[in-house]
Amino acid sequence: MTQAVKHPAHNYEPLATGVVTFGAVMLVIGGVLGIFRGIMAVAKDNVFVSTPDYVFRFDVSGWGWIHLILGFIAFAVGLSLFKARLWARIAGVAIAGLLLVTSFLSLPYYPVWSVVLIAMYGFIIWALCVARPGASGAR
Template sequence: MSNPDTEKQTNAGSERVEPRAPEQRREWAMAHAGAGAGGSRWLAFGGWMLLLAGAFNVIAGLTALFRPDYYVVAGGELLVFGFGAWGWIWLAFGVLQVAAGAGCLGGMRWARITGIGLAGLSAIGHLAFLAAFPLWEFAAIALAVLVMYALVVPDEDAVA
């Protein structure tokens, strides 16, 4: 006896596949999507957020270099260093973060580890830059913490 759900019927030389039962179609529609070709959704999210944080740091670095009057701090000094030094620091961090973010999107392990370290150092740096632009710095610290979390979360297929 054949299964009626998968049985092909011939009708005047053409083949027709019988539709599945409604219960089977619902199971198929409710199935979870996989993470992709050996990738992790968290890793992709972390890579995109790292790219975003890197772009923000590049913008902050360029702003500190070319428009130091944009930031308002008494005496023109920050906790450590001046605006010129911070401009180069943020520019370097931003470029490295963009490169690491692209590596994370490519599934590179070195990029994941580098991204975690850069996000941690970036959070500390934004804490030192807090007096210059408090609201933005709190947002940047939160983004750095989010990046660290996304890159530390284990892959879905990881075994403890």
């Protein structure tokens, strides 16, 4: 009688699935926050500080539309990550990367919040990239 030998990578399946789920939840939350951030900027709320000498000039409502659109996309991609499909992970990394760049470009308008979001989006990218192709969360 022979016994099946477990491959060491199989020990990481629950961890990889959990990390992808965490990335999905964080992307959904990031999408909702982006939607709210966009609505506040489009409504010309007085929350945002105007910086006239910034290299990347957009008015606050322009940034609002960018964050609103990317927030809706991030929300939809985050929900699709719960189906554990490879294309959703790739799209999640791409949208989190775009959101990271937009948060960097909007540093002068809301610096503390942008730094927090940069860290969050970086962690989402890590979470979606760490799952192994043979893991159950990477189908």
